[in-house]
Amino acid sequence: MKIAKTLITAAIATLAAGAAMADLTIGVVLPLTGPASGLGIPMKNAIALWPQSIAGEKLKVVVLDDATDPTTGVKNTQRLITEDKVDVIIGSAATPVAIPMADIAAESGTVQLAASPAGLPPGKDKWTFRLPQSNGVMAYAMVGHMKKQGIKTVGFLGYTDAYGELWLKDFTAEAEKNGIKVTGVERFARADTSVTAQALKLTAGNPDAILVVASGSGAAMPEKAIVERGYKGKIYQTHAAATRDLMRIGGKDVEGTLVVSGPAVIAEQLPDSHPSKKLAIDFVQKYEKAYGPGSRNQFAGHSYDAMIVLEKAVPVALKKAKPGTKEFRAALRDAFEGMGRTVVAHGVLDWTAQDHWGFTNETGVMLKVVNGDWKVE
Amino acid sequence: MDISIASILMLDGLTNGAIYALLGLAIVLVFAVTRVIFIPQGEFVAYGALTLAIFQTGQVPGTVWLLLILAAVAALMDLATAWRRHHRAAPALQAAGRTLLIPLVVCGLSFWAAPHQLPLLLQALLTICIVTAFGPLVYRVAYQSLAGASTLVLLIVSVGVHFAMTGLGLLFFGAEGFRNPSFWDVRFAMGPLNITGQTVIIGAASLALIVLLWLFFERSLYGKALRATAVNRLGARLMGISTQTAGQLTFAMAGLIGGLSGLLIGPTTTVFYDSGFLIGLKGFVAAVIAGLSSYPGAAIGALFVGVIEAFGSFWASAFKEVIVFTIILPVLLWRSLRSGHSDEEH
Numbered sequence: 001m002k003i004a005k006t007l008i009t010a011a012i013a014t015l016a017a018g019a020a021m022a023d024l025t026i027g028v029v030l031p032l033t034g035p036a037s038g039l040g041i042p043m044k045n046a047i048a049l050w051p052q053s054i055a056g057e058k059l060k061v062v063v064l065d066d067a068t069d070p071t072t073g074v075k076n077t078q079r080l081i082t083e084d085k086v087d088v089i090i091g092s093a094a095t096p097v098a099i100p101m102a103d104i105a106a107e108s109g110t111v112q113l114a115a116s117p118a119g120l121p122p123g124k125d126k127w128t129f130r131l132p133q134s135n136g137v138m139a140y141a142m143v144g145h146m147k148k149q150g151i152k153t154v155g156f157l158g159y160t161d162a163y164g165e166l167w168l169k170d171f172t173a174e175a176e177k178n179g180i181k182v183t184g185v186e187r188f189a190r191a192d193t194s195v196t197a198q199a200l201k202l203t204a205g206n207p208d209a210i211l212v213v214a215s216g217s218g219a220a221m222p223e224k225a226i227v228e229r230g231y232k233g234k235i236y237q238t239h240a241a242a243t244r245d246l247m248r249i250g251g252k253d254v255e256g257t258l259v260v261s262g263p264a265v266i267a268e269q270l271p272d273s274h275p276s277k278k279l280a281i282d283f284v285q286k287y288e289k290a291y292g293p294g295s296r297n298q299f300a301g302h303s304y305d306a307m308i309v310l311e312k313a314v315p316v317a318l319k320k321a322k323p324g325t326k327e328f329r330a331a332l333r334d335a336f337e338g339m340g341r342t343v344v345a346h347g348v349l350d351w352t353a354q355d356h357w358g359f360t361n362e363t364g365v366m367l368k369v370v371n372g373d374w375k376v377e
Numbered sequence: 378m379d380i381s382i383a384s385i386l387m388l389d390g391l392t393n394g395a396i397y398a399l400l401g402l403a404i405v406l407v408f409a410v411t412r413v414i415f416i417p418q419g420e421f422v423a424y425g426a427l428t429l430a431i432f433q434t435g436q437v438p439g440t441v442w443l444l445l446i447l448a449a450v451a452a453l454m455d456l457a458t459a460w461r462r463h464h465r466a467a468p469a470l471q472a473a474g475r476t477l478l479i480p481l482v483v484c485g486l487s488f489w490a491a492p493h494q495l496p497l498l499l500q501a502l503l504t505i506c507i508v509t510a511f512g513p514l515v516y517r518v519a520y521q522s523l524a525g526a527s528t529l530v531l532l533i534v535s536v537g538v539h540f541a542m543t544g545l546g547l548l549f550f551g552a553e554g555f556r557n558p559s560f561w562d563v564r565f566a567m568g569p570l571n572i573t574g575q576t577v578i579i580g581a582a583s584l585a586l587i588v589l590l591w592l593f594f595e596r597s598l599y600g601k602a603l604r605a606t607a608v609n610r611l612g613a614r615l616m617g618i619s620t621q622t623a624g625q626l627t628f629a630m631a632g633l634i635g636g637l638s639g640l641l642i643g644p645t646t647t648v649f650y651d652s653g654f655l656i657g658l659k660g661f662v663a664a665v666i667a668g669l670s671s672y673p674g675a676a677i678g679a680l681f682v683g684v685i686e687a688f689g690s691f692w693a694s695a696f697k698e699v700i701v702f703t704i705i706l707p708v709l710l711w712r713s714l715r716s717g718h719s720d721e722e723h
Contacts, residue, residue: 033544035651037552160695187695191655193396193646196389197690200382217554221647228571249556249647 023058024314024323027080029091029101030115034068035190036094038216039240039299043093043115046303049286054307055315057323062086066097073097077104087323088332090131090306091115093299095162102128109326111333113309115302119166125356129336131302131309133262133347133364134357135170138239141364142211142260143174145377149234151209153183155202157195157222158213160187167213167238183207190218199225209233215240220250227253234258239364243297247372257369258377262346264301266367269376275343279308283345298346305344312339378691381569386687392576392645394683395583396422396638400660401667401675402590403634408669409607410627412528413520416535419657420542421635423650425508426643427546428636430555432500437491439549440507441484444514448480451517476517483510497558505636512632513625520628521621539654546650554652557643579641586634587676603627659686659701666708 028047030040044063053059062084066073073092080086081104089105089112092098098118105112106127114130146154154175158164164187172182184205186198202210203226212222212235219241226235235257237246242261246254263270267280274280283304284296313335321327342349347363366377400418407415424440431438452473459472483506490503519538523530561574594600605613606623614620635653642648642656663682667674682701689700 033547033552035649037547041552187697188690189698191649191652192690192697193393193642193652193656194389194687195690197386197687198694200385201691201694204382216552217647217649220556245553249554 023060024054025060025062025084025086026310027077027084027086027089028061028063029066029073029076029080029089029097030063031068031092031094031097032063032065034066034094035218036068036092036097036215038218038243038245039093039116040065040068042295042297042300043303045291046287046300049290050303050307054311055318057314057318066092066094068094068097070097070100074100074104077101081105081108081110085324086110087329088113088310090303093302095119095166099162109333110329111336113306115299115306116163117166119162119169127333129309129351129356130358131305131346132298133239133359135167135238136174137357137359137361138260138364139167139171139174140361141366142171142236142238142258143178143180145258145260145366146175146180146209146234146236147178149209151180151234153181153205153207153209154236155184155186155205155207155210156182156213157186157188157198157202157210157226159215159218160189163215163240164213167211171211188214188222190214192221195222195225196229198222199229199231202226203229203231207233209236211236211238212241213238216243217245217249219246220248220254223250223257224253236260239298242367242374244294247369254369255371259367259369259374260364261367261374262298262301262363263365264304264345265296265298266365266374266376267296267345269374270365275348276345279304279343279345301345305346305349308344309336309339309342309349312342382691384568384570386691387684388570388572388576390684390687391680392579392683393686394680395579396642396656397659397663397682398676398679399583399586399634399638399641400657401663401679402587402672403631404657404661404664405667405669405672405675406590407627407631408664410603411516411520411524411531411624413531414528414535414661414669415631416532416657416661417515417539417542417653418631418635418660419653419655420539420546421508421511421632421653422639422642422656423546423550423648423653424511424542425504425636425639426557426648426652427550427555427639427650428507429501429504429557429640429643430648431550432491432495432504433497433557435492435494437488438507440511441487443545443549444480444507444510445484447511447514447518448477448484451514452476454517454522476514480510480514483507497560501560501640504640505633508636508639509629509633512628512630515632516624516628521624524620524624543651543654546653550650552650554647554649555643556647557640559644560640575641575644579645582637582641586637587672590672599626659683662702662705665705668712 030043031037032040064076066076089110093115095116095118098114098116102112102120112128114128117132117135184202186202188195188198219237223235237257237259239261242259242265263276264280264283267284270277283301287296287300316335317331320331336351337353347359349358351358367374368377403418404415407413428438428440455476456469456473459469519534559575560578563574565572602618603623606620610620659682663679664675666678686701689697
C-alpha cells in the first residue's frame with residue numbers, strides 16, 4: 001500500500017515537473033459540438049497540420065471543446081491557464097464564447113488569439129488579438145460594392161446572437177457613412193424551421209438589397225425563404241457564409257448571391273499582385289491534400305494564420321524569457337503588438353498597441369455565386 | 378398587416394403546427410402509456426431527416442451503425458434477463474434473437490440499398506423503418522428496467538437520453554446541416570398564397586396519421602391494450618397485457634411519428650444534428666397545453682403554437698422563442714387553478 005502511494009506521488013511529481021518543463025504550450029478552445037461546430041471542426045483539422053515545433057521549441061497543443069457554450073468556454077480557458085499553464089490561448093470560433101473568454105485571458109495575462117470577430121469595449125482587449133477580419137473591414141468591402149451597384153436601401157436579416165448584433169452595428173455605421181439606409185431589421189435563430197414571416201416583412205419594404213448574417217450551412221435557409229417570396233433584389237452574405245455549404249444546401253436559389261470573404265478561400269482566383277496569394281495557395285494545397293478537394297474554408301484559414309503569426313512572434317519573445325513563465329507571456333503580447341506588417345493567408349495583418357484587429361481595409365474580397373462556384377467580383 | 382400577409386403567415390404557422398402536432402401526439406402517447414416525458418422525441422426528427430439526406434448521397438447513414446450497436450446492447454440485456462429467469466440457454470438465446478431480428482433485417486436492407494441510389498420514396502420508406510426500429514431499442518436500453526420508477530426519475534433519464542442522442546447525431550452526421558429534396562415539386566398559386574407540394578404533403582400526412590392513430594386506439598386490440606395500460610398499469614397486467622410490450626410498441630410508434638416528421642420537415646428547412654430538440658420542445662409545449670393527456674388537445678395546441686410562432690416572427694422576430702415558450706405560463710396557471718392538487722402522484 002505504502003509503495004503504491006509513494007509510486008503515485010512520484011508519478012504525479014514527475015508529471016507536474018513535465019508540465020512545468022514542457023516547451024511552448026498552446027491552449028485551444030473551439031466549438032467542436034453545438035451550433036457553431038461547423039466553424040470549430042475545420043479549425044481543429046487545420047491545427048492537426050501544424051508543425052511539431054516553433055523556433056526550436058517543441059509544441060504542445062491542448063484542444064478543448066466549448067460546445068458553443070460561453071460557460072464551458074470560460075471553464076476550459078481557466079483549466080488551460082491553471083492546469084496546463086499555456087503560453088497562448090486560441091479561440092473561440094464562436095463570437096458569444098470568445099467574448100467572455102477574453103476576461104479570463106486578460107486576468108491571467110495570457111494572449112488570446114480570438115478566432116471570431118469578438119467585439120470588446122475599449123481597453124478590454126489588451127490581451128486579445130483577432131485572427132478573423134473585423135466586421136467593419138468586411139462591411140467596408142461590402143458597402144463599397146453596394147455603392148458601385150447603386151444600392152440605396154438595405155434590409156437586414158441576421159442571427160439573434162452576438163455575431164448578428166455586431167454586424168448590424170458595424171454595417172449600419174459603414175452604410176450610413178456612404179448614404180445607404182438600413183430599412184428593416186429582422187432576426188432569426190439557426191435552429192428555426194421557418195423564416196417566412198421575417199422574409200415577408202423585409203420584402204414588403206422592397207429594399208434594393210438584403211443582407212443575410214448567418215454562418216455555415218445555416219446561411220442558405222433564410223436566403224431561400226427570401227427568394228421564395230419572389231424577391232428580385234441583390235442578396236448579400238457575410239464571411240461566415242463563405243463556405244460551399246451555401247451552394248450545397250441553397251442549390252440554384254443562391255445563384256448570384258454576393259458574399260464577402262477573406263482571400264484564403266479563393267486562393268487561385270486572386271490576382272498575382274495580391275500579397276496573400278502565395279500563402280493562400282499554400283494553405284489551400286496543404287488543407288485539401290489532407291481533407292479532400294473543395295474542403296477549404298474561412299475558419300481552417302484562421303488556424304493556418306495563427307501558426308504564421310506565432311512563428312513570427314515566438315522567436316522575438318524567446319529572447320526575453322522562457323516559455324511557461326509570466327514574463328514570456330507578456331513578451332509574446334509585446335511581440336504581437338510590435339510585429340508590424342505580416343502577410344497571412346487571409347490578408348495583411350498589422351497589429352499595434354492601439355489596434356488589435358489589424359486587417360487593413362483591402363482585405364475583404366467580394367465573391368459571387370456563379371454556376372455553383374465562387375467567382376471574384 | 379393586411380389580409381394577404383395574414384393568410385401567408387397563417388399558412389406558414391399551420392404547416393409548422395402540423396409537424397408540432399405529430400410530435401405533440403407522440404409525446405402525449407408515450408407519457409400516457411409509460412409515464413415517460415419523452416424529451417428526445419425531437420431527436421427522431423433530426424435522425425429521420427438526416428438519414429434520408431445521407432441515403433441521398435449514396436452512403437450508408439451512421440444511424441444504421443448506431444442501430445446495430447443499440448440492438449446488440451438490447452439483445453445482451455434480454456439475454457441476461459432471460460438467463461437469470463430460466464438458467465437455460467435456449468430461451469435466453471431466443472429472447473436475444475427476437476430483439477435482434479428486426480434491426481438486423483433493417484440494417485441489412487440499408488447496407489444493400491445505400492449504394493443503389495433507389496428512388497426517393499423507397500429511401501424514405503427505409504429511413505422510416507430505421508428510425509422506427511430505434512424506438513423499442515431506446516425503450517429497452519434506457520427505460521424498461523426503470524418502468525416502475527417515479528415520473529421524475531424517468532424525466533431525468535429522458536434528459537440523459539436526449540444528450541446522448543444529440544451527441545451521437547453529431548458523431549454520425551457531422552456538424553453541417555442538410556436539406557432534403559422535395560417529395561412533390563409543384564406550386565399552386567392561390568391569390569397571395571403560394572402553396573407548395575410539400576405543404577400539401579405535410580397537411581395530408583399529419584391528418585392521415587391522426588386518423589390512423591384514432592383508428593388504432595379505437596378499433597384494434599393492441600390499441601385497446603395500450604389504452605388499458607395508460608389507465609392502470611397493474612390492472613392491465615392482471616388482464617394479461619404485457620406492460621413491456623406496451624412500452625416497446627409505444628416507443629416504436631414514437632419513432633415512427635418522429636421519423637415521419639423528419640421526412641416532412643426535411644425539404645422545408647435545413648436540418649442539423651441538433652435541430653430536433655427545439656422542434657420537439659414545441660411539440661412538448663403543445664402536449665403541455667393538452668395537459669399531457671388529450672390527443673385532440675395536443676393537435677389543436679400544436680397548431681396554436683405554430684400560428685403564434687409565425688405571427689411572433691413577423692412582429693418581433695428577436696423575441697419569437699420568448700413568445701412561444703411564454704404561452705405555456707398562462708396555460709399552467711389555468712391548469713393549476715382549475716385542478717387544485719388532485720393530480721399529484723400517489
